[in-house]
Amino acid sequence: MNNETKEQLQSLSDNMSNLNYDEILFRSNILLRSIELITLIKRIEPEDFDEMINGYAEVLRFxxxxxxxxxxxxxxxxxxxxxxxxxxxxEKD
Structure with a gap:
């Protein structure tokens, strides 16, 4: 493999490592925390449970x-x- 090919592959590899995983992890974390919160609220069984859950369900959907x-x-x-x-x-083969 020549240097030009190595440089092109390195550039593509660098682009892959620059993809934003933080956004995916952030939203995944919010979903998990929301599910945990709904589980805790369900254990407490408040009178306005349905109203509370509907609010959290909207956040989860978003x-x-x-x-x-x-x-x-x-x-x-x-x-x-x-x-x-x-x-x-x-192309190089």
């Missing part, structure tokens, strides 16, 4: 949709980078 969008974008970005790497390797 973050779940957001997480799905970000994850989908992330997967597509990884696939594009992978395709570029394979194309570079094929």
């Amino acid at each position: 973050y779940a949709d957001d997480l799905k969008k970000i994850s989908t974008i992330h997967v597509h970005d990884c696939m594009k980078i992978n395709q570029k790497m394979l194309k570079i390797l094929d």
Whole structure:
């Protein structure tokens, strides 16, 4: 493998490591904490349980949709980078 190919692959590899995992982890953490909170509220069995749960369910839906969008974008970005790497390797063979 020549230096030009190595540099191209290194550049693509660097791009992969720059993808923003923090956003995915942040939203996943919010979803998990919300589920834990709902579980705790259910154990207490407050009179306004349904009203409280509906509020948290709305938050869960928002973050779940957001997480799905970000994850989908992330997967597509990884696939594009992978395709570029394979194309570079094929061209050099």
